[in-house]
């Protein structure tokens with residue numbers, strides 16, 4: 001699970017990163033609203049921890065702009081414990097709210113609850129055309145036929161399926177599935193996509209995994225084969 005922490009106070013950011021990493025998460029920290037927004041929109045995170053009081057564009061604006069494009073769960077952190085602020089955050093699309101100072105275990109509990117709830121598309125069974133993905137048993141079928149995938153192939157398919165219809169760049173895919181950044185000349189994502197596509201689409205008239213030249217890949221049932 002990959003988290004983004006947007007927090008301008010250096011020590012607080014480092015503390016959260018360390019604690020969350022020790023709890024098994026992969027964590028990126030952004031120290032201001034502009035960088036945070038950029039990361040949140042360009043990369044794939046399971047959840048964003050967003051401090052409201054930020055220099056530049058504040059957390060409300062960051063939240064509003066994330067929500068214009070994505071449904072990534074957002075947990076708001078603020079020093080202001082006022083009902084109005086809480087209502088405002090939830091109206092803007094925040095998923096939960098934690099008042100500073102908070103106990104780390106409380107943050108962890110809230111994060112785990114939100115991740116269990118997941119974004120709307122992160123459901124246990126996904127059907128796209130005749131493709132079925134059972135996230136609990138980690139099984140995939142197409143036209144009722146079982147397809148065996150490696151763990152990486154499964155993670156790749158799940159990412160594409162959760163964000164179906166959305167073109168994902170090689171960098172986004174690499175950072176999510178392999179949890180690292182690759183040099184632009186590496187073809188590891190292309191190779192993985194090719195293998196996955198062979199398993200998912202070969203022998204079927206309706207192709208689901210598509211290449212969008214110069215941009216990346218998308219899983220979609222209503223798209224011309226590419």
Ligand code: CA
Pocket residue numbers: 007008009051052053054
């Ligand atoms: Ca702050």
